[in-house]
Amino acid sequence: VIETPRAVRWHDGAVRIIDQTLLPGEFREIDLVTVDEIDEAIRSLRVRGAPAIGVAAALGLVASLATHLALPPQHLCTRLAEHAERLRAARPTAVNLGWAIDRLLARAARAARHAPAASRELWEALRDEALAILEEDRAMCRRIGEHGAGLLRPGATVLTHCNAGALATAGIGTALAPIYVALERGVRVRVLVTETRPLLQGARLTAWELGRAGVEVTVITDGMAAAVMRDPGVDLVLVGADRIAASGDVANKIGTYGLAIAARHHGVPFYVAAPSSTLDLSCATGAEIPIEQRLPDEVRSGLGRLTTPADAAVLNPAFDVTPAALIAGIITERGIVRPQDVGLTSAERS
Amino acid sequence: VIETPRAVRWHDGAVRIIDQTLLPGEFREIDLVTVDEIDEAIRSLRVRGAPAIGVAAALGLVASLATHLALPPQHLCTRLAEHAERLRAARPTAVNLGWAIDRLLARAARAARHAPAASRELWEALRDEALAILEEDRAMCRRIGEHGAGLLRPGATVLTHCNAGALATAGIGTALAPIYVALERGVRVRVLVTETRPLLQGARLTAWELGRAGVEVTVITDGMAAAVMRDPGVDLVLVGADRIAASGDVANKIGTYGLAIAARHHGVPFYVAAPSSTLDLSCATGAEIPIEQRLPDEVRSGLGRLTTPADAAVLNPAFDVTPAALIAGIITERGIVRPQDVGLTSAERS
Numbered sequence: 001v002i003e004t005p006r007a008v009r010w011h012d013g014a015v016r017i018i019d020q021t022l023l024p025g026e027f028r029e030i031d032l033v034t035v036d037e038i039d040e041a042i043r044s045l046r047v048r049g050a051p052a053i054g055v056a057a058a059l060g061l062v063a064s065l066a067t068h069l070a071l072p073p074q075h076l077c078t079r080l081a082e083h084a085e086r087l088r089a090a091r092p093t094a095v096n097l098g099w100a101i102d103r104l105l106a107r108a109a110r111a112a113r114h115a116p117a118a119s120r121e122l123w124e125a126l127r128d129e130a131l132a133i134l135e136e137d138r139a140m141c142r143r144i145g146e147h148g149a150g151l152l153r154p155g156a157t158v159l160t161h162c163n164a165g166a167l168a169t170a171g172i173g174t175a176l177a178p179i180y181v182a183l184e185r186g187v188r189v190r191v192l193v194t195e196t197r198p199l200l201q202g203a204r205l206t207a208w209e210l211g212r213a214g215v216e217v218t219v220i221t222d223g224m225a226a227a228v229m230r231d232p233g234v235d236l237v238l239v240g241a242d243r244i245a246a247s248g249d250v251a252n253k254i255g256t257y258g259l260a261i262a263a264r265h266h267g268v269p270f271y272v273a274a275p276s277s278t279l280d281l282s283c284a285t286g287a288e289i290p291i292e293q294r295l296p297d298e299v300r301s302g303l304g305r306l307t308t309p310a311d312a313a314v315l316n317p318a319f320d321v322t323p324a325a326l327i328a329g330i331i332t333e334r335g336i337v338r339p340q341d342v343g344l345t346s347a348e349r350s
Numbered sequence: 351v352i353e354t355p356r357a358v359r360w361h362d363g364a365v366r367i368i369d370q371t372l373l374p375g376e377f378r379e380i381d382l383v384t385v386d387e388i389d390e391a392i393r394s395l396r397v398r399g400a401p402a403i404g405v406a407a408a409l410g411l412v413a414s415l416a417t418h419l420a421l422p423p424q425h426l427c428t429r430l431a432e433h434a435e436r437l438r439a440a441r442p443t444a445v446n447l448g449w450a451i452d453r454l455l456a457r458a459a460r461a462a463r464h465a466p467a468a469s470r471e472l473w474e475a476l477r478d479e480a481l482a483i484l485e486e487d488r489a490m491c492r493r494i495g496e497h498g499a500g501l502l503r504p505g506a507t508v509l510t511h512c513n514a515g516a517l518a519t520a521g522i523g524t525a526l527a528p529i530y531v532a533l534e535r536g537v538r539v540r541v542l543v544t545e546t547r548p549l550l551q552g553a554r555l556t557a558w559e560l561g562r563a564g565v566e567v568t569v570i571t572d573g574m575a576a577a578v579m580r581d582p583g584v585d586l587v588l589v590g591a592d593r594i595a596a597s598g599d600v601a602n603k604i605g606t607y608g609l610a611i612a613a614r615h616h617g618v619p620f621y622v623a624a625p626s627s628t629l630d631l632s633c634a635t636g637a638e639i640p641i642e643q644r645l646p647d648e649v650r651s652g653l654g655r656l657t658t659p660a661d662a663a664v665l666n667p668a669f670d671v672t673p674a675a676l677i678a679g680i681i682t683e684r685g686i687v688r689p690q691d692v693g694l695t696s697a698e699r700s
Contacts, residue, residue: 194573195649196573197545197571200658203649203657203658207658211659211661211662219650219665220664221548221604221605221649221666222572222573223547223572223603223605224604224605224667226611227604227608227667230607254573255571255572257576257577257580258575258576261615262611262612264615265614299570305654307550307554308554308569312557312561313566313567315568317574317577321577
C-alpha cells in the first residue's frame with residue numbers, strides 16, 4: 001500500500017490538517033478547534049480540495065461545539081446552526097462543503113426528534129456522523145482508484161491539473177487515486193502536472209505528493225499543456241471536480257476547460273474523477289454553478305512579489321466549467337459513467 | 351501619436367535598452383557596448399522580442415567593434431565574424447536575430463569587395479546598416495499597425511499573449527501595433543492579456559506598456575483564456591511570432607498553440623502579426639523550427655521563491671508551434687495574408 005499524506009483527520013477533539021499553504025517548502029500539521037480557525041483555514045486554502053473541505057467542515061463543526069456541552073441540547077442545536085451557516089459561506093463552488101454540513105444538520109434534527117437527548121449524547125452522535133463522512137470519503141477514494149486504474153496502461157502518460165490527490169481528500173484522492181492504485185498493482189505511469197496558476201497547487205502539492213509516493217512526475221506551466229499533448233503526447237487527462245451539474249457539466253479549477261478543449265483537439269480522452277457527493281442535481285447545467293471569484297492579489301503578487309502593474313485590472317475566477325460534451329467519462333465510487341448519465345440512478349442508466 | 355517605450359536604440363556609441371527584467375517594478379535604461387554585455391542582455395531577456403533582439407544584435411555588433419578601429423579592415427572583419435557567431439547563438443528560435451546579423455555580415459562583405467576601405471569607413475557603413483535595420487523595424491511596426499487596425503471595431507475585446515508590443519521591437523510593436531494605431535484613430539478596444547508563465551511577459555510588460563498608453567487592459571492567468579473566450583467573450587486573438595515557416599506555421603511564446611486551439615473552438619479569429627523578417631523560408635514547416643529549451647529554475651522558482659519540489663522534473667520550452675490551419679491571417683508590413691500564402695511573393699499570391 002502506497003503512503004499518502006493525510007490532509008484532514010480527527011485528532012484528540014481537534015481537526016488536524018496539513019497546512020497546504022506552506023508546501024512544498026515546509027510540512028506542518030495544525031490543529032483547528034474554533035469555528036474561526038476552521039473558517040480561516042478553509043478560506044485561505046490551508047485545507048482545500050472539494051472532498052477535504054467537506055470533511056474538514058464536518059469535523060470542524062463537531063470540534064467547535066465541544067466547549068458548549070454545558071448548554072441544553074436545543075441551544076447546542078442553535079449554536080450548530082450558526083456555525084454551519086458560517087462555514088457554508090467559506091467557499092461557494094465546492095458542493096461537498098454544503099453536503100457535509102447538511103448531513104450534520106440532518107443528524108442533529110434526527111436526534112432531536114427521537115428524544116430530548118443530553119447535549120453530550122447529541123455531540124457524540126454528530127462526532128460519529130462526521131467520522132462516518134471521513135471514513136466514507138476514504139472508501140470512495142479507494143473505489144474511485146480501483147475503477148479508474150483500469151484506464152492506465154503501463155508506461156502511459158497522464159496529464160493532471162491542480163491537485164485532486166490525497167491532499168484534496170481524506171483518502172488517496174480522486175484524480176490521483178487511479179494512479180496510486182495502479183502503482184500498488186505494479187503499473188507505473190508518468191504524470192505531467194500543470195503548475196496551476198495562480199496558487200500553483202499542481203507544482204506545490206501534486207508534484208510533492210506524487211514524488212513522495214515514488215511516481216515519476218514532471219511539472220509544466222499551464223500554457224505548455226497543448227504543446228505536450230502533441231509532443232511527446234498524452235494518453236489520458238485525469239482531473240477532479242468541485243461540483244458536477246445534473247447535465248454532467250463539471251466545475252473544476254480554472255484552466256480545466258482549456259485542457260478539455262486541447263484534449264479533444266488531440267483526441268486525448270478526458271476523464272473526471274469525483275465522489276458522488278460532488279454531484280449537485282439542483283444545478284441542471286454548469287451555467288447554474290456559482291463560480292468563486294478570489295482576490296486579485298493572488299494573481300498580481302501571489303508569489304510574494306508584484307508581477308503585474310499595481311493599477312492593472314485582474315480577473316481571478318477560481319473555477320471554470322467544462323461541458324459534458326468534452327468529457328469521456330466520470331469516475332465515481334460506483335464506476336465510470338458517461339457524463340450525461342451522471343445524474344441518473346443505476347436503474348435509469350441501464 | 352501614442353507614447354510608447356523605446357526598447358532598443360543607438361545612443362552615443364552604445365546600445366541603449368530598457369532592462370525588461372526589472373519591469374514593472376523599475377524602469378531602468380542600460381547602455382551595452384561589449385559583446386559580452388550584449389550577449390548577456392539577450393540571453394537573460396533584458397532585451398527580448400524577436401524584432402528587438404535583431405535590432406539589438408545589429409547595433410551591438412557595431413558598438414562592440416568601435417574599440418577595434420585601430421585594426422586593419424580585414425582584422426576588423428574577422429572580429430565582426432567572431433562577434434556575429436557569438437550573438438547568433440544567444441537565442442535559437444527568433445529568426446530575426448540571425449537575419450539582422452547576416453545583413454551586417456553581407457554589408458561588410460560588400461564593402462570589402464569594392465575597395466580596401468579604411469576601418470573607420472567600414473565601421474561607419476556597418477553602423478549605417480544597423481541604424482537602417484532599426485529604422486526599417488520602426489516603419490514595419492507602423493505599417494503592421496495600419497494594416498491590422500482595420501480588424502478592430504470600437505469596443506472590441508482583444509486577447510493577446512506574452513509581449514509583442516513596443517518592448518519587443520524598435521517601434522510600436524507587432525501584435526500591439528494595430529491597437530496603438532486604432533487608438534490614434536480614436537478606436538478604443540479592451541485588451542485581455544495572459545500573464546504568460548514562466549517569465550510573465552504579459553503581466554509584467556504588456557500590461558505595463560498598454561496601461562501607460564491609456565489602453566484598458568486586464569491581466570488573466572494563462573489557464574483562464576478558454577473561460578474568458580466563452581464568457582465574457584473575445585472578438586480577436588492577436589499574437590506575435592518568433593519564426594514563421596514557409597508553410598505558415600508559427601513559432602511563438604509557449605502557450606500560443608493552446609490559445610489558437612481554444613480560439614478555434616469558440617470561433618474567435620486568431621491573427622499573428624510579424625514583420626517579414628520573421629519569415630524563414632528555409633523551414634518548410636513548423637516541425638523544422640528549433641525550439642529553445644530554457645533552464646528549469648525559471649519554472650521552479652522564477653518568481654523568487656521555490657514553488658515546486660526541488661527534485662521535481664520540469665519542462666521549459668520557450669516556444670511552441672501553431673499550425674497554419676489554426677491561423678486566420680498573418681499581418682505583415684505588406685498587408686494581411688493567409689498563412690499558407692506567407693511564403694509566396696505578391697505576384698505568386700495573385
